[in-house]
Amino acid sequence: MPDHETLPDLPEATSLAKRRTRLSPVWIIPIIAALLGGWIVVQKILAEGPTIEISFSSAEGLEAGKTTVKYNGVDVGTVESLKVAADRQRINARVQMAPETRDWLLEDTSFWVVRPRIAGGSITGLGTLLSGSYVGMAIGKSDSQARSFTARDVPPVVAGGTPGRFFRLKAATLGSLDYGTPIYFRRIQVGQVASYSLDQDGRELTVRIFVNAPYDQFVKPETRFWQASGLDFSLSANGLNVQTESLASLLIGGLAFDTPDLNVQSEAAAAETSFELFADQAVAMKAPERGATQYVLYFDESVRGLSAGAPVTLLGLPIGEVVSVRLDAGDRKKLQVRARVLVAAYPQRFLDVLADPQELTGGKVLTPALRKSIIEQLVARGLRAQLRTGNLLTGQLYVALDYASNPASARIDWLSEPPVFPVMKGGLTDIEAKLTSILGKLERLPIDAIGSELKQSLAALGATLKNVDTLVKRWDGELTPELSATLVEARRSLAAAEGAFAAAGKTMAPGSTTLEDLRATLTEVKRAAQSMRGLTDYLERHPEALIRGKSEEGQ
């Protein structure tokens, strides 16, 4: 203050009033609180993923605020609200997704409700029995994002991202297939049925299957698929055939596939390749044999028991099959009804069963000309088609190509299309024919006449027997007394003879004098005979003795 007067020229300092609104450091606290709160809010916003809308056909088991969306078992979202759609047909669920799902929400991303489910031999979603249903999610592959989805009614069998490939099968019927039906390759389960749909025209079904890696590489363009549904009974000329893939497929059905050995080396089929689904393995594995040549066989005998698919064998080895069995009536001028059997022969099969195909073909491919000449030669040697019974029980027939024992000359008719192959009657049908002819002869026998004649003969025989009877009776009455008298006489004569014999015996009895005398006499005679022999012997040697007498010195 005193300076005021001593230094008048100095400018007066402006004294600013102390700003009353100077911020106290305590304001840091609300600022920190605000920052903290703001940070939390920012975090919350950052942690908040997209909100999506899923349309369900039923919200059964879903609960707003509780039901979670899971991707491979990890929670990635929560159902926020459930509302009935405007059309009252579906339920729209608003789902708060996790932020990391932003890139997953593609157009073909699918959602479904996971409930306990028993299908395709597997029980899934058992966990939901306790925890309640949840919404499953499979990420799609589309490029465009989406925020609105329609839930699937059935969960996809194949989890997204599973390595493997989808294929399509064309089937006439679904058989016992269902979602998740197993697919077997050499009895290993390698995949399952993913979905099926009826084609637009309703004539065929398209079954979409998934084959897991690494088995998908065994699906080649030539691979055949067949229904391994349950138990396959087939009764054919080959006999009874029972087949099943596994006990599980016995219960729930299944599919199986295999590739013919020839095509094993091929490249794996591309994903979504279409295949035909065959009814069974036998049909599947033989169906598309290439290079089949067809022949027509005309049979004048019954072809009952011969059906399409029956084997055609060459000397017992299968080389083809019957394609169709029809009747052929010739033309109007020359009516001739006969069975027309169309058969397909597979030259490849013939070559396959040859021990050394090189020798026949000379290492070249079997050209049609070569084939023709081979068949012609075989026919010239008596090869004929014959119907034979494959199965006596069922009467199934098959076509056998065999050499006829005494072939009538026949040629294969190459001009007609398809060529006509010569046939011969045979097998059981031949026996049948013989039996028939025997029966015909039997039929021609005059059994009636024979019967009546026999009857007459029998009547005559009866009369004769009666006559015999009376004769016998007469004999009985008239002859027997006489006979007995004769017998008495005879007996008497015999007794007399006996007496005579006894007397003779007495005479000849040992010790009787007559016998002694006789014996002595005989001895004498014997001696005399000996003497005679001695005499004759001597005389033989010394005939001179007859004149000179017996010489003294004997020789």
Place this chain on the structure above:
Amino acid sequence: MNAQPATAMSLGLAGCEVCGLVSRPLAGQPPHCPRCGERLHFRRPASIERCWALVIAALILYLPANLLPVLTTYTPLGSQTDTIMQGVVELWSPTSWPLAIVVFVASITIPLGKLIALAYLLITVQRGSPKSSRQRVRLYRMVKFIGRWSMLDVFVDTFVVALVQLKPLMWMAPGPGVMFFAGVVVVTMVAVNCFDPRLIWDLPQKECHA
């Protein structure tokens, strides 16, 4: 109300807030209590400003404290997070409704009530309203008394989390809301402490004097 008694400040005296000794502080240097050495103020410095700042901070914290979960319950079937209000709703059943009321009052009503009461006191003090100063003082006392009970919620939360650790059957974990809730309680208590109740009757007196 007519005869306003003289205040210590009007007589140039300051009371020590620790030992209660009334002394006459010298102008110039910051005064200290001659007996206990405590800093002496005629009135708590920047009381209104600090109180406002803390009230606003508490209000900001109050939002996340109630919006964020305070407790997460894990069971084998999933986890469940609960905010304070969700806990109250869950407790609201025919058997445990008294508990629901206790939680509701202790955790939601009281913190908010305290902040509203403080804001009301601050506004009336700033406006120098002379009305019902006695009731306002009573309100202040109530706010100060109740403050220490507000930690009940935090206490229960920590207790439950510490006790229920029956892994893997059931266990609990604290949520981020607890920290904010504790922040609300602490900041509110500090705010109440910053408020100088003498201001309630200061200004009307001044006005009376003027």
